[in-house]
Amino acid sequence: MTVFPAASYFAASSPTDPMNIAVLCHTGAGGSGVVATELGMQIAQLGHEVHFVGAATPFRLQGGCLNGPYFHQISSFAYALFDQPYPELATANALTEVIREHGIQLTHAHYAIPHASSALHAQSITGKTKVMTTLHGTDVTLVGAEPAFMYTTRHAIQHSDAVTAVSKFLAEQTHETFAIDRPVEVIYNFVDTVRFQRVTDPGIRVRFAHPEEALLLHVSNFRPVKRVEDVIEVFARVSSEIPARLLMVGDGPERSRAFELAQHLGVIGRVHFLGSFPDVQTIMGIADLFLLPSSNESFGLAALEAMSCEVPVVASRAGGIPEVVDDGVTGRLTAVGDVDAMAHAALEILRSPETYQRMGKAARQVALERFHPSLIIPQYLSAYRRLIENK
Numbered sequence: 503m504t505v506f507p508a509a510s511y512f513a514a515s516s517p518t519d520p521m522n523i524a525v526l527c528h529t530g531a532g533g534s535g536v537v538a539t540e541l542g543m544q545i546a547q548l549g550h551e552v553h554f555v556g557a558a559t560p561f562r563l564q565g566g567c568l569n570g571p572y573f574h575q576i577s578s579f580a581y582a583l584f585d586q587p588y589p590e591l592a593t594a595n596a597l598t599e600v601i602r603e604h605g606i607q608l609t610h611a612h613y614a615i616p617h618a619s620s621a622l623h624a625q626s627i628t629g630k631t632k633v634m635t636t637l638h639g640t641d642v643t644l645v646g647a648e649p650a651f652m653y654t655t656r657h658a659i660q661h662s663d664a665v666t667a668v669s670k671f672l673a674e675q676t677h678e679t680f681a682i683d684r685p686v687e688v689i690y691n692f693v694d695t696v697r698f699q700r701v702t703d704p705g706i707r708v709r710f711a712h713p714e715e716a717l718l719l720h721v722s723n724f725r726p727v728k729r730v731e732d733v734i735e736v737f738a739r740v741s742s743e744i745p746a747r748l749l750m751v752g753d754g755p756e757r758s759r760a761f762e763l764a765q766h767l768g769v770i771g772r773v774h775f776l777g778s779f780p781d782v783q784t785i786m787g788i789a790d791l792f793l794l795p796s797s798n799e800s801f802g803l804a805a806l807e808a809m810s811c812e813v814p815v816v817a818s819r820a821g822g823i824p825e826v827v828d829d830g831v832t833g834r835l836t837a838v839g840d841v842d843a844m845a846h847a848a849l850e851i852l853r854s855p856e857t858y859q860r861m862g863k864a865a866r867q868v869a870l871e872r873f874h875p876s877l878i879i880p881q882y883l884s885a886y887r888r889l890i891e892n893k
């Protein structure tokens with residue numbers, strides 16, 4: 503049995519009344535799937551039974567214990583008449599099986615589309631299981647508001663037994679976008695502060711940068727909302743002033759444009775596109791500065807993970823980022839697209855060891871005091887319990 507560091511956060515690991523929970527999430531690299539997976543792993547360690555239902559194993563899911571997390575693969579069925587695989591029906595069907603077989607009391611749908619709809623579908627088939635939907639960001643701010651999904655997303659949010667959002671910004675956006683009056687509880691994301699720590703082994707850092715070089719980092723799924731070209735623009739300005747390197751972790755549709763821009767600006771030799779991998783904490787633990795210039799970001803989980811590793815953040819003042827990064831304390835916030843201001847802020851931090859260390863320590867402190875699993879997980883567990891016990 504693999505024991506996660508999570509076990510050390512809580513004194514009791516055998517609840518007197520364990521719950522059976524199913525989880526639906528996007529399984530590729532992305533914040534909503536990461537939160538779902540980290541939460542599932544933590545609550546399984548606490549003695550609750552956790553069952554993930556998905557098309558593929560969630561990308562950060564590893565190890566486990568006798569309570570799971572278990573993973574149930576959705577079987578797809580191709581038929582000549584079908585011009586598409588109808589995954590939300592297959593998901594509802596697979597979830598129905600899991601609910602019946604494992605006595606699932608609550609399904610936690612992460613990201614409204616299509617998971618909240620599939621969970622409600624399975625609920626109406628089985629007449630069992632409560633549905634909690636956690637909104638993560640673009641399910642409200644981008645995709646959910648698209649006419650193609652507007653009615654189904656609104657319906658799923660309106661009819662879930664409970665709805666949570668990962669920031670105050672997102673809760674407000676949800677009310678505004680969908681004109682709903684139901685409560686949306688804010689439960690912030692959390693970070694595993696044991697896994698995400700400063701990495702002091704110089705042997706690791708030296709693989710990516712010379713000791714005198716500043717090491718900048720960006721981690722995302724390289725979608726347009728992340729503005730990865732701004733990362734390159736900022737880095738080009740920084741590296742024209744001080745020795746520096748940039749690690750780009752992740753993959754996605756904007757990767758080639760970022761690569762081309764790095765070539766065009768003559769910095770490609772100092773920019774490393776590492777691709778996607780789950781063991782991101784090691785890279786975060788050696789970085790000097792994290793860049794997050796997104797046009798919108800409901801929370802910015804990657805920034806929080808970097809903060810937990812004592813890495814100051816330079817980000818855009820967008821969406822829920824100011825609820826995570828305190829301007830001037832744990833990093834700097836600038837207007838979206840203002841790459842000059844971002845480069846200026848980055849240089850100010852990197853040129854002053856005193857500022858750099860003060861911000862890094864403050865960042866870690868915020869991770870410990872505001873976003874620690876022991877503060878956030880009980881909020882989910884008591885919300886589950888309230889729903890299951892109909893309170």
Ligand code: GMT
Pocket residue numbers: 528531532533534535537638639640641668691723727798799800801802803804
């Ligand atoms: O909403 C998305 O873009 C999807 C999601 C993901 O899977 O990448 O990201 C969102 O959820 C994360 C976890 O709650 C947040 O940290 C991200 O800020 C949020 N992304 C956006 O709002 C763009």
